[in-house]
Structures are given as structure tokens and as C-alpha cells.
Amino acid sequence: MTATTTAARETVPSAAAIEAGDFFLRSGPFTTRVHTSIPHLPDGTAQLYEPRHISAHRDFADFHVTVAPPRGVRRWYRPQVLFHLDGIVPFKPLPLLHAVPIFEWGLNWCIVNRANSYLIIHAAAIEKNGFVAIMPGVPGAGKSTLTAGLVNRGWRLLSDEMALISLTDGRVMPLVRPISLKNESIALIRDFVPGAQFSAACHDTIKGTVAHLKPPQESLNRVDEPARPAWIIFPHYVNGLPATLATYSKAASLIEIARNAFNYSVHGARGFAVLADIVESSRCYRFSYGDLDEAVEVFAALEPPTRAGA
Amino acid sequence: MRISADRLRKALQDSEFLPTLSLSEWDLVIRQAQRAGVLARLAIQLDARNLLDAVAAAPRQHLLAERALAEKHERDVRWEVRCIQEALAESGVPIVLLKGAAYTFAGLPPARGRLFNDIDILVPRAALEVVEQSLRRSGWSIGDIDPYDERYYRRWMHQIPPLTHWGRRTTIDVHHTIIPDTARLDLRVEKLFAAATPIAGASGILTLAPADMILHSATHLLNEGEFARGLRDLDDIAQLLRHFGRDAAFWPRLTERAGELDLRRPLYYALRYAAMLLGAPVPAAALAAGPDAPNRLLRAVMDTLFERALRPDHRSCRDGLSGTALWLLYVRSHYLRMPPYLLIPHLLRKAYRRTITPDASGPG
Numbered sequence: 001m002t003a004t005t006t007a008a009r010e011t012v013p014s015a016a017a018i019e020a021g022d023f024f025l026r027s028g029p030f031t032t033r034v035h036t037s038i039p040h041l042p043d044g045t046a047q048l049y050e051p052r053h054i055s056a057h058r059d060f061a062d063f064h065v066t067v068a069p070p071r072g073v074r075r076w077y078r079p080q081v082l083f084h085l086d087g088i089v090p091f092k093p094l095p096l097l098h099a100v101p102i103f104e105w106g107l108n109w110c111i112v113n114r115a116n117s118y119l120i121i122h123a124a125a126i127e128k129n130g131f132v133a134i135m136p137g138v139p140g141a142g143k144s145t146l147t148a149g150l151v152n153r154g155w156r157l158l159s160d161e162m163a164l165i166s167l168t169d170g171r172v173m174p175l176v177r178p179i180s181l182k183n184e185s186i187a188l189i190r191d192f193v194p195g196a197q198f199s200a201a202c203h204d205t206i207k208g209t210v211a212h213l214k215p216p217q218e219s220l221n222r223v224d225e226p227a228r229p230a231w232i233i234f235p236h237y238v239n240g241l242p243a244t245l246a247t248y249s250k251a252a253s254l255i256e257i258a259r260n261a262f263n264y265s266v267h268g269a270r271g272f273a274v275l276a277d278i279v280e281s282s283r284c285y286r287f288s289y290g291d292l293d294e295a296v297e298v299f300a301a302l303e304p305p306t307r308a309g310a
Numbered sequence: 311m312r313i314s315a316d317r318l319r320k321a322l323q324d325s326e327f328l329p330t331l332s333l334s335e336w337d338l339v340i341r342q343a344q345r346a347g348v349l350a351r352l353a354i355q356l357d358a359r360n361l362l363d364a365v366a367a368a369p370r371q372h373l374l375a376e377r378a379l380a381e382k383h384e385r386d387v388r389w390e391v392r393c394i395q396e397a398l399a400e401s402g403v404p405i406v407l408l409k410g411a412a413y414t415f416a417g418l419p420p421a422r423g424r425l426f427n428d429i430d431i432l433v434p435r436a437a438l439e440v441v442e443q444s445l446r447r448s449g450w451s452i453g454d455i456d457p458y459d460e461r462y463y464r465r466w467m468h469q470i471p472p473l474t475h476w477g478r479r480t481t482i483d484v485h486h487t488i489i490p491d492t493a494r495l496d497l498r499v500e501k502l503f504a505a506a507t508p509i510a511g512a513s514g515i516l517t518l519a520p521a522d523m524i525l526h527s528a529t530h531l532l533n534e535g536e537f538a539r540g541l542r543d544l545d546d547i548a549q550l551l552r553h554f555g556r557d558a559a560f561w562p563r564l565t566e567r568a569g570e571l572d573l574r575r576p577l578y579y580a581l582r583y584a585a586m587l588l589g590a591p592v593p594a595a596a597l598a599a600g601p602d603a604p605n606r607l608l609r610a611v612m613d614t615l616f617e618r619a620l621r622p623d624h625r626s627c628r629d630g631l632s633g634t635a636l637w638l639l640y641v642r643s644h645y646l647r648m649p650p651y652l653l654i655p656h657l658l659r660k661a662y663r664r665t666i667t668p669d670a671s672g673p674g
Contacts (some may be wrong), residue, residue, distance in 0.1 A: 029371070059333035060368045064341065086341055087625055116375035265381045 017056035018042040021284075024061060026053040028164070028175035028223055030115070032107060033061035036099075037068050039228055044100035044199045048178040048212055050220040063110045069096065079216050085110055098202045101210050104180060105256060111162060112262045118173065119165040119271050120262045125158035125172045126150055130131075131230035131304045132172045134163050134282075136260035142237025145185040148213055148298055149292040152193045157219035158227070162262070167270060170278050171226040178212035186211045192292055197226050230304040232257060236288045241292035246286045253284035280303060315541070315621050322545050323589045325355040329364035336369035338626060346622035347425060350376035354423030380423045387414050387426050390480050394429065395514055397448035401440045402637040405515045406432040406506050412517040413546070415509045419553050420546040422613065428472060428481040432518075434503065435486040442484065450475050450482060458659070488526050499561045501571065520554045521567040528580030529573055535643025537636060539621040544620050545605055547580050548590040548644065561596045574602050583616055615639055 017023040021036040025045060030267075036042060046054065066084040070093050075082040080093035083106035090109050094102045112120060123136040124147040133155075137143035144160050151157040159175040166173060178199070181189055186209065190196055197214040232253050248256075257275060258264050264271050283305050289295040318339055321328055331339065345351035353373035356362045362373060391411055398405060406412075408430035413421035433441050450473035452460070463471040469485040487499040505519035518526060524547060531543040552558045568577040581597055584590035604612060618635040621627040644653050 019518075029369070060337045060366075062368070062372070087345060114372070115376060116378045117371045266378050268382060268385060 014051065014054050014056055018046050018054065022056075024055045024058040025049060026055075026058075027107070027177050028159075029173055030062045030111065030175075031058050031060065032063045032065055032110070033058070034103075035064075035066045035068075036138045038096065038099045040097075040200075041067055041099040041103055044212075045103070047197060048100075048199055048214045050217075050223075053220075053223075063107070063114070065103070065106065067099055067106070067108070074232060083109075092196075094205070098205055098210075100199050100212065101180075101202050101205055104178065104212060107177070108129055108161060115164070116263050116266050117167070118266070119167055119267055119274055121163040121165065121257060121258045122161070122262055123163040123257075124160050125163040126155040127172075127227045128155050129304070130227055132158060132227045133231040133299070133302070134172065134229050134257070135233050135234055135235050136163075136257050137235055140262075141235055143235050144181055145188065145292070146235050146289070147236065147294055148179045148181060148185070148189045149192055149296060151179075151216055151219060152196070153296045154300065156222060157215045165229075165278070166226065166272060167267065170274055171228050173226045174219075174223045176215050176223045178214055180208055180212055183208045188292070189213060191249055204253055222238055228284050231302060232279060232282050232284045234286045236286065237290065239290050241288050241290035243289040243291065243298045244287070245298050248284045248286045250279050250284055315346075315627050318346070318348070318622065319541075319587055321352055322348060322548075325352055325361070326359065328352065328356060329361050331369075333366060333368065336366065340369055340372050342622040342626060343623045344372075345624040348423075348542050348545060349373070350380040350425055351423035351542075351545070352382060353377040353386045358422075361542045369551055376423070379425060383424065383426050384414060384421070386480070387429065387549060389510075390429055390478070391415065391515065393448070393475075393478075394431065394445075394482065395512070397450075398441060398444050399514060401437070401444050402514075403433050403437040403441055403444075404503070404506070406503065407509075407515055407517050408432055408488075409530075409546075412523065415512065415515065416507075416517045419549040428483050430483045430485060432485045432488065432499075432502070435499070438470065438486055442473075444586055445484070446484065447544075449477060457557070462656075485579055498571065517666070520550070520560070521564045522571075523553070524550050524564060524580070525568055525571060525573045525577060528576045530617075532576040533643055535640040535645050538623055540620045541622050543581075544583060545588055548584040548588040551581070551584055551590045551592060555591060555593075561593050565596055565600075574600070574606070578603050579612065579616065583620060587617070587620060 014023065019042065021034075021038070021042055023034055023042065025032045025034055027049070034042070034045070041252070064086040067081060068084070069075040070080055070082045074093060079096040079104055080100050081096045082093045083091055083102050084088055085106070091102065095186070121136055123134050123261070124143050125132050125134050126147060127133075135143050135147070138182065141295065147157065148162045157174075157176055158172050159177065160179040161177070162175060164173040164175055186198070186201060199212040201209050201211040203209045227279060234248065234253075254276060257279065258272070262269065263277070267274070283303070287295075287298070289298070313593065317335065321339065328339075334342050340349060343352055349372065353362070353376045356365065357377060362370060369391065394405065407415055410421070410426050411429050411431075413419075413424070423559065449505060452471050453474050455471055460471050463469055469483050472481045472483050474481045486563060488502070502518060502522050505522055506516040507519055508516050517523065527543065527547050527550065531540065531547065564577070568574045578599075581590075581592045585592040585597060599609075603609075614631070615635040615638055618629070618632045619639050621632075644657065648656060
């Protein structure tokens with residue numbers, strides 16, 4: 001879904017478009033038209049996304065999104081905000097201050113529900129030397145924290161939440177969205193990555209305190225470079241546990257990664273074939289860790305599979 | 311500002327020109343088609359002509375996504391009907407498939423690129439209890455439902471409340487006729503069963519005869535006041551007319567059958583709008599205003615209302631009259647379904663429930 005515009009005329013400079021709350025945002029293969037009357041949303045977006053990916057006009061948008069207060073009394077009394085996708089309202093309203101998270105979660109919803117030309121795994125995807133580690137994970141497994149740490153220690157971010165797999169060649173397409181972090185992870189990553197750029201923290205969300213981290217510049221620069229999977233690693237965070245990498249059976253890995261695929265049933269036999277190929281040619285592990293530095297070391301030592309298969 | 315849906319309507323008739331669209335034209339067509347439930351249909355039509363690769367990359371991803379979804383839905387519907395067959399096999403009740411499931415099993419054009427919600431079946435009224443029991447035994451149930459809504463389904467509509475399967479979360483609507491009891495039109499459902507056609511290779515399931523299929527679709531679209539999928543439903547009718555209408559003898563049969571079942575008025579509107587809006591090849595004789603066609607004034611009013619109701623449910627297609635048109639047609643559908651002394655209390659109750667629970671949706 002590359003926003004290939006033959007003439008992306010900048011009729012109004014991006015900064016003005018952001019201020020007007022009417023702009024186009026590119027994230028990976030998707031272009032989103034954003035329309036909002038809430039000032040801290042475009043400001044937050046400008047902090048978290050690459051300026052080159054925000055523009056005043058695109059000929060085609062994959063998603064037409066509006067983030068606005070609801071009608072009626074909640075516009076003023078304990079004000080709320082609603083996410084709309086071209087006439088559909090997928091979520092109940094959230095407090096107005098949570099406009100940035102609702103936008104991020106809303107955009108996730110758009111991709112998961114509409115981008116069925118890809119196989120979408122609920123997983124992080126990071127790359128080094130042309131090889132991708134796919135890390136499927138249920139919430140709480142520490143996947144986002146691990147991802148945030150690794151992409152600031154030599155790995156490139158493809159995605160922290162949704163691995164987009166091409167059905168034609170099994171490669172992972174970069175999405176490069178802000179990384180969503182919760183509660184203690186926020187402070188942990190602030191320490192781990194000096195100068196990290198965060199959105200304002202939102203407290204009392206359904207997930208606790210939430211903040212979004214801007215991806216590293218190199219990851220943003222290389223958003224057009226897909227890469228091939230080489231490792232499937234199931235992470236599990238437990239405080240105090242030493243970093244342990246254990247080989248996981250391919251059969252179990254296939255079942256587990258399929259279970260973590262959002263739209264596995266959409267693709268039927270073809271989805272199975274694509275995942276089976278990926279598992280077959282990747283090294284599969286379970287990984288438990290309690291300390292981010294140790295995790296970085298383990299990942300630095302990962303060997304890609306040989307040509308003939310893992 | 312209203313933008314027309316002409317391009318989308320033209321594309322449904324012949325998708326050949328679609329690859330020539332600019333990106334901004336595609337942007338609008340995709341959004342309108344998505345809301346109307348016909349995007350998958352366009353994808354399949356382009357695929358059948360080997361034109362998908364000629365579409366620009368960005369819109370093409372949406373078409374590919376919809377094609378994948380449509381293929382999944384077809385797999386699911388075939389499986390679901392098989393499960394229903396198994397559940398009802400012992401009872402020996404004949405099951406007539408309606409709407410989408412019927413198109414799929416009969417291999418008819420509207421099946422291509424279709425996204426399904428529920429499965430609709432028609433069974434004899436006398437068999438209703440047996441059918442409900444058999445389905446419950448196999449894992450379907452009504453679930454939480456307001457007692458008023460449940461009474462409404464059973465008494466005023468023509469079906470058991472929707473049954474949902476515990477494991478697959480799929481829903482069946484079991485009908486015993488295609489017009490409600492109280493409606494002014496008195497329909498002989500036995501005639502429908504008598505004309506129903508078995509499906510080759512599938513025991514115990516049938517579809518309505520071609521004319522009846524069109525009449526059912528027309529009645530559902532023009533009389534039941536629900537237009538969320540209006541353009542899709544009208545296109546179903548247009549495709550069926552194109553398919554069955556290749557036989558010249560079909561048209562007088564269709565008109566005659568409408569007379570027999572007392573469904574002349576909905577058929578009149580269906581033919582009129584399928585021809586007017588989607589270019590269906592309806593012969594002049596079939597389109598002609600017969601003795602029980604609406605008078606010119608009523609026709610003009612209905613044109614104004616239905617043309618709006620049959621646009622895609624997208625904000626680019628709404629104008630100042632759209633809301634009113636939908637509301638008037640909604641009231642009309644209830645007027646056709648219930649006598650006034652019941653209609654007013656029902657509408658008041660619906661309006662009240664909508665104010666206390668904005669998400670409240672029930673039958674009617």
C-alpha cells in the first residue's frame with residue numbers, strides 16, 4: 001500500500017497542516033488521512049512520527065480517520081474523545097487526554113481489520129544484517145519492552161505490535177510505528193535509551209500508564225526495506241530470571257505463531273503454507289529474561305540459519 | 311458536499327474502466343464500495359477479467375484484501391450449511407436456503423465476492439418447533455434477548471429470533487414465510503415450497519425458484535426499510551435479472567408469479583430501480599406501469615426516497631434529504647407490516663430505547 005503519488009503537491013506545508021488538524025500520515029505501507037479538532041493529537045503525532053511522513057496532501061489514503069469529541073454533554077463535561085474510521089466507530093469514547101493512545105490503538109484496529117492482503121501476526125519484528133527476528137507475544141510477555149531495548153542496541157525496528165507478512169514471498173514489511181510502553185517499562189526505557197523521545201504519558205488507561213516511544217531514526221529511514229525472517233523467538237519476561245534461550249520444536253512453533261496471527265483464518269490453506277515455509281527456514285526459540293542488557297547480549301549472539309534450512 | 315455514487319454504480323455494471331481511475335478517484339470508490347458492501351464484488355469482477363494487476367498498487371491492496379475475505383466467507387458458508395444439514399437431517403424437514411447462501415449453492419452471479427453475515431433458511435411453519443429443537447440440540451441458542459424483541463420476532467416478523475452457535479459464533483435466521491403475518495399482502499408460502507428447486511449433490515436443501523428468488527429479494531429490499539446494504543441488495547437483483555433474463559420467456563413468468571403471490575408493487579420498484587440505477591436489461595413490457603402500479607405522484611415521491619436510500623451508506627453520498635428519506639421508508643416498512651394501532655406504540659418504544667441505550671438494536 002505505498003502511497004505512490006504521481007504529483008504529491010504540497011499545497012500547504014506540513015506544519016500548517018498539522019496545526020489545522022488535517023494531514024496525511026504515512027506509516028509503512030499505509031497512508032492515513034487524519035482529521036482532528038484536538039490540538040494535542042497532531043502535536044503528539046509530530047513528535048512520534050518522521051516529519052517526511054507527514055504531509056498536507058496525498059491522492060490516496062488507506063484509512064480516513066477522524067478523532068473528535070463525541071456529540072452531547074461529554075463534549076464539555078469530563079470531556080471525551082472518539083475514534084472514527086470513515087463512519088465506523090470501533091471503540092467506546094476515552095478521556096480527551098488519551099487522544100494519542102486512542103489514535104494509535106485505532107490505527108492498529110484499522111490495519112488488523114482491513115489489511116488482509118497481508119498475513120498479520122501479533123508479534124514484534126526486528127532486523128539485523130538482513131535477517132528478521134519475529135517475536136510473537138501475548139500482552140504482558142514483555143515483547144514491547146524487549147523490542148524498544150533491542151532497536152536501540154543495533155537492531156532495526158520493523159514493528160513492535162504487528163508483523164506484516166507478504167503472502168507472495170514471506171518477507172516482513174516494515175511498519176515502523178511508535179512503540180507502545182506501559183507502567184514500569186516507561187522508566188526502564190528512559191534509562192536504557194538516553195535522549196529517547198516519548199509522547200506525554202497517559203495515566204489510568206485500560207492498560208495502566210501508557211506512553212509511546214518514537215522509533216530510532218535509522219528504522220524510520222529504512223521503512224521501505226522488507227526483509228526475510230530468520231528467527232522466531234517467543235519472549236517471556238520474569239523479573240530476576242537470567243536470560244535463557246531454548247530451542248523450541250518447529251511443530252509447536254508453527255502452531256504457536258498461527259495462534260498469534262490476527263487473520264490466519266482469512267487466508268486458509270495459503271496462510272498455513274506461508275507460515276510453514278517461514279517456520280521451516282527459521283530457527284525457533286523460547287526466550288526468558290529478566291534484564292534488558294542480558295537480553296541484548298543473547299540477541300547479539302544469534303546465528304542466522306544456514307542456506308539449507310535451520 | 312455530496313459526491314455522487316455514479317462511478318461506483320457504473321463499475322458494478324462493467325468494471326473494465328476501473329484500472330484507468332486516478333488515485334483520488336480510487337480513494338472515493340473504495341470508501342463508497344466498502345460501506346456499501348460491494349468492494350469484494352469489484353475485486354472478483356476485476357480478477358475474472360485479469361485486470362487486478364492493472365490497478366495501481368495502493369488501491370489494489372484493498373481489492374486483494376477483500377478478495378481474500380470473500381474466499382474465506384464462501385468456505386465458511388459452505389461449512390455452515392453442511393452443519394445445518396447435519397443438525398436437521400434426522401427431522402426430515404426440507405430446508406430452503408435464502409439470499410446469499412442460496413446464491414452460493416446454486417452457483418449464481420451474486421455469490422461472487424460476497425461477504426455474509428447470517429444464514430437465512432425457510433422451513434414450513436408446522437416444522438418450526440422441531441427445527442428449533444434440533445438446532446438447539448446441535449449447539450445453537452437464542453442468547454440474551456429482550457422479551458419484547460423476542461415476541462416481536464415470533465409474532466410480527468416471520469422468523470424465530472436469530473440463533474447463534476456457541477462454538478462457531480455463526481447465526482441462523484429461521485423463517486417460515488417471507489412476509490410477516492400482519493402485513494397487508496397475503497402470501498401463500500406453500501406455493502414457494504411447491505416451486506422450490508433441490509440443489510444437486512446436497513440432500514435436503516433447496517433454493518427458491520428463480521422468479522421467487524427475485525421476488526423475495528425485491529420484497530426484502532423494497533418493503534423492509536433496511537438500507538445499510540441497499541446498493542448491494544439492488545445489485546443482487548440486477549445480477550439475477552441479467553442471469554435469468556437471458557431467457558425471453560422468463561420475464562412474463564416473473565410478472566405472472568408476482569401477480570400470483572401478490573407482490574406486484576415491490577417487483578415494480580425493484581425492476582424500475584435495477585434498470586434506472588444499475589442498467590439491468592429489463593424489457594419495456596416488464597417495466598410498464600400496469601394497472602396496480604403506483605400513480606405518477608407516488609412514483610415521483612418513491613423515486614426521490616429510494617434513490618437516496620439505495621446510495622452507498624457513506625457520508626459522501628448523503629444530502630439534506632437523505633435522513634428524512636430513510637426515516638420515511640422505515641416508517642413505511644412498519645406500516646406495511648403492522649396495523650396503525652400497533653405501529654405507533656412500537657415506533658415510540660423503539661425511539662425511547664434508542665435514547666436510553668444508543669447502541670440498542672433489535673428487530674424492526
